[in-house]
């Protein structure tokens with residue numbers, strides 16, 4: 289009914305924007321060695337902000353995947369049916385190399401370009417779970433060179449084929465991972481799934497996994513306790529080990545992995561997350577027996593990078609949508625974007641998003657250099673990524689809530705896209721190492737690779753003398769790391785302070801001066817209230833907000 293009133297003061301839909309036009313992202317892409325990918329990233333960003341991809345995102349989220357355990361005649365099939373829009377999203381993601389493609393690309397910066405592409409492919413985050421796992425599986429799989437020789441070309445292929453078939457008959461495949469069991473997710477060593485050798489080089493797995501996302505992937509890395517067999521070198525077998533399981537075996541039969549049900553989740557709706565029973569499933573050992581955690585951790589490190597990138601992306605998306613709304617919505621006679629308190633909120637959200645993006649992309653750059661053998665960057669990534677995963681992911685949820693609130697009641701309504709952003713945000717903090725686990729991993733980095741502390745301070749020393757607030761923050765870090773008696777209790781504070789130091793240092797060196805000053809004055813200057821929108825007075829907020837505005 290439109291006769292009762294005239295519709296005014298509603299905000300135009302956010303269409304035909306380009307997430308790749310965010311200055312903080314392109315600056316980081318260039319700085320971290322991915323300048324050659326600028327055009328590709330911009331092209332994908334244009335697609336992401338277009339109406340078609342936005343619609344795919346809505347449909348894939350709204351029409352949740354459905355599990356079919358049996359066919360109509362009662363045979364087990366264990367297949368998940370997705371909305372066609374999910375496959376469209378996957379097709380673009382694989383086609384643009386957001387998955388394992390950088391492993392087949394020797395160009396320095398290929399992992400940075402991939403990180404930027406992941407950061408602009410924003411229509412829907414759930415499908416990025418299998419994309420991320422397919423990226424992350426490659427270094428772990430290389431622990432079995434024979435398997436890697438067969439499957440790596442298929443994992444890096446840019447063809448998406450959703451059909452279940454013998455992996456080697458497909459033009460391209462995707463990969464997942466199964467670690468978490470009912471009795472333990474962070475503590476994977478508590479896993480009880482057993483693997484028994486078959487005597488022909490394969491193993492039989494029996495047990496369960498409590499979470500296995502994207503179960504329609506073609507291949508999985510699975511942790512299980514190796515038992516019952518004699519090793520060829522005469523040694524005792526046993527211990528948590530990593531296994532490679534295809535869904536369809538080389539002879540064309542279905543592997544004995546049975547999907548029990550799909551999780552009814554808070555968000556991440558497009559991504560099916562299943563409970564699986566392994567009842568004599570066939571697997572191949574990857575890496576050494578008893579070294580399963582060490583093998584699969586290489587996969588986890590990369591998915592942690594994607595969680596950090598994903599949280600930064602969520603923040604940029606949130607503040608962009610909030611700023612768009614504030615630009616077009618009036619209250620009390622003026623546009624929201626012109627009202628001082630809203631400017632404080634928007635600028636504060638923008639500062640957080642920029643700091644998160646710079647740190648996440650720095651870690652992508654460190655990853656790129658680490659995989660090419662750079663030991664210093666390997667060490668920096670070891671400590672920096674643990675701290676970044678903790679802090680950036682921890683900030684994403686309050687950020688999404690505040691960005692949603694900028695849209696008022698409209699923000700709480702699905703059409704705005706903000707509920708989806710909000711529901712997704714805590715997930716980045718939970719999986720691949722929940723907050724405490726990531727914070728404790730920061731300590732573990734220091735304990736197992738003490739050299740990474742020197743590398744960290746070396747990195748921070750570059751900005752020594754540039755700003756007294758940053759200097760004071762960095763000076764206060766050392767004693768925090770040295771008091772070992774209480775360090776576990778303080779692990780969150782330690783991880784936060786390391787992340788803030790890295791963010792401050794990046795901003796001082798490379799950030800827009802107004803963004804850097806707002807960050808230093810609030811996060812390191814002690815003049816910050818804790819809620820977004822409590823920046824101190826006297827800051828130049830215009831360029832900070834300008835950088836967050838929607839761009840085509």
Ligand SMILES: Cc1cc2nc3c(=O)[nH]c(=O)nc-3n(C[C@H](O)[C@H](O)[C@H](O)COP(=O)(O)OP(=O)(O)OC[C@H]3O[C@@H](n4cnc5c(N)ncnc54)[C@H](O)[C@@H]3O)c2cc1C
Pocket residue numbers: 464465466467468471472473474475499500501502553556561715718719720721722723724725728
């Ligand atoms: C949507 C979704 C999809 C998932 N997909 C997969 C998948 O594909 N494959 C897979 O293997 N797993 C998957 N997971 C599981 C996820 O990785 C685990 O839930 C996560 O690692 C935490 O494990 P948990 O649930 O057993 O919690 P717990 O390990 O029981 O942890 C509970 C809490 O205790 C904290 N904690 C743990 N240890 C300590 C400690 N020493 N000191 C202080 N605090 C501690 C944790 O930080 C957490 O806050 C998925 C989870 C979700 C939500």
